[in-house]
Amino acid sequence: MNNRHGRFITLEGGEGVGKTTNLNWLCEQLTTAGIPFIRTREPGGTPLAEAIRGLLLNRGDETPADITELLLMFAARAQHLARVIQPALNAGQWVVCDRFTDATYAYQGGGRGQDQQVIEQLESLVQQGLEPDLTLLLDMPVELASQRVDQRGQQRDRFEQEQQAFFQRVRDAYLQRALEHPLRFRVVDASLALPQVQAQLTEYLQPLLSEWMNEVSD
Numbered sequence: 001m002n003n004r005h006g007r008f009i010t011l012e013g014g015e016g017v018g019k020t021t022n023l024n025w026l027c028e029q030l031t032t033a034g035i036p037f038i039r040t041r042e043p044g045g046t047p048l049a050e051a052i053r054g055l056l057l058n059r060g061d062e063t064p065a066d067i068t069e070l071l072l073m074f075a076a077r078a079q080h081l082a083r084v085i086q087p088a089l090n091a092g093q094w095v096v097c098d099r100f101t102d103a104t105y106a107y108q109g110g111g112r113g114q115d116q117q118v119i120e121q122l123e124s125l126v127q128q129g130l131e132p133d134l135t136l137l138l139d140m141p142v143e144l145a146s147q148r149v150d151q152r153g154q155q156r157d158r159f160e161q162e163q164q165a166f167f168q169r170v171r172d173a174y175l176q177r178a179l180e181h182p183l184r185f186r187v188v189d190a191s192l193a194l195p196q197v198q199a200q201l202t203e204y205l206q207p208l209l210s211e212w213m214n215e216v217s218d
Contacts, residue, residue, distance in 0.1 A: 006037075006089040007208055008130075010100040013138035014170050015159070016145035017190045018197065022138065023098055025198055026205070030094060033209060037094035038084070042076065042103065046083045049076040057159065070108045074122045077101065081127065101127065102135060102177050107159065110173025111166045134208055136201060137178055138190040142167045 011019050011026070023039065030037045043053040052072050056064070064072065077100075088095050101123055108114045142164055178185040186204040190197055 006091070006093045006095060007212060008085070008089060008095045008097070008132045010097045010102065010132040010135045011138065012099055012102050012135055012174060013190065014142070014145055014167050014174070016148035017138040017140055019098055019138055021194070022197065022201060023096065026096055026201065029205065030096070035094055035212065036092065037096055038088050039096045040080070040084055041098035042080060042100055043073055044076065045080040049079045052076040066108070066112045066114055069112065070104070070114050070119070070122070073104050073108060074126050078126045081130065086130070100132060102174065105177055106170045106173040110169040111162065132184055134204070135185045136204060137174055137185055137187045139171065139175065139187050140189070140191040142171055144191055
């Protein structure tokens with residue numbers, strides 16, 4: 001990449017692993033470093049994609065079929081990429097995204113049992129080869145993550161209401177993705193105390209920051 005093109009960072013993980021807290025921290029690091037960035041999320045990121053998010057997460061009278069859920073995820077992603085992510089990268093901004101396609105492999109693939117080849121086909125169609133520069137996977141045992149969700153005291157959305165076996169499949173699928181894509185994945189032990197979690201994030205973020213600073217100074 002040249003110094004006019006941004007970097008794409010995604011944070012992944014199941015429910016209760018601390019993504020919001022660590023996304024806030026990550027954005028603070030980029031601000032301190034003087035790096036232009038946007039923060040966004042999936043599904044969502046644009047008005048249309050956020051409307052699709054509502055269809056996916058809210059507990060309505062009609063539950064989406066598994067294939068409907070998968071197609072809606074990629075419909076939201078296509079809009080998100082076209083209207084937010086790609087323009088930001090092209091303008092030299094970094095993009096920090098709360099979940100991306102690895103979540104689809106984990107939730108719709110691992111959790112729902114959707115065919116991985118179908119997901120791969122949709123990924124190719126929608127993303128045209130674009131993938132994150134760095135994926136930070138916040139990982140912890142499912143039982144501990146579920147306890148953290150309970151401690152929030154908030155009503156669970158349609159995904160958060162799934163059974164523990166579902167979330168174990170999600171976790172297993174995430175870890176498998178990390179094994180299959182070792183160059184961009186970094187697995188973070190999110191069960192540790194927050195300072196230790198963020199020490200890991202600092203270690204994994206630093207090479208990308210250094211690369212960027214070198215390019216800008218050339």
